[in-house]
Amino acid sequence: MSKKRNYIISNPKLKAYARQLRNNSTLAEVLLWQKIKRKALGVGFHRQVPINEFIVDFYCHEIQLAIEIDGSSHDTQYDYDYRRQNILETKGVECIRFEDIAIKKELFSVLLALESKVEQLIKHES
Template sequence: MKNKIIPYKPHLKDFARELRKNSTLSEVILWQNIKMKGYDFQFHRQVPMLDYIVDFYCHELMLAIEIDGDSHLYKYEYDRFRRGELEKLGVHFLRFSDIDVKQNLFSVLLSLEQEIERLKTPLKSPQGDNTSN
């Protein structure tokens, strides 16, 4: 499957590098688990897209994972707008709270596994696989 690269503002590259160096505890926890599990797909941390940076991203599935901690408090409208802009390009989103990653990691990983399975499985038409009538 060919990766769709989403363009980004060049200045975000350095900012993303800094975010990777200064990850939150929940980002470190999730990253360690994503790396250990493998999932047959490669994820990247702090990925620039358009004018934004997403916490984790899989190019093959076009799946972004966001962890909402204190920095997302009072930013609901901004996050919704940003998500909408990226969804227009085909990006799918999973959002987890900082607390969920720290206290309910099993559920977070299960949700991630289910979303990966959903995205990698081609949709079938309601009429079945036989499209020639």
């Protein structure tokens, strides 16, 4: 990958909260992390990454891809999630969202969709 990505500044106050979230992962986060860690998809992801004023569930700096897992709490915060995603996208961060239940029950399909997105972004970088 030849392009140099912009460094995205985050609120330093979020660092401790991100650490707390990493230490208290949901089942869906643990299941997905087991499949994407150690460059399993060809790129490195990090968990609970502060970006701007937000914390994303997983983030790959290389291709600027954020993975968000939507649990039942997201049912009532659609507008917030939509605004948040728009802000991240204006910073150059691509977002992909999966429902918590999909990761628990259809992990293979989730991984196929994620692999496809990663490949698309890697090709875009070349």
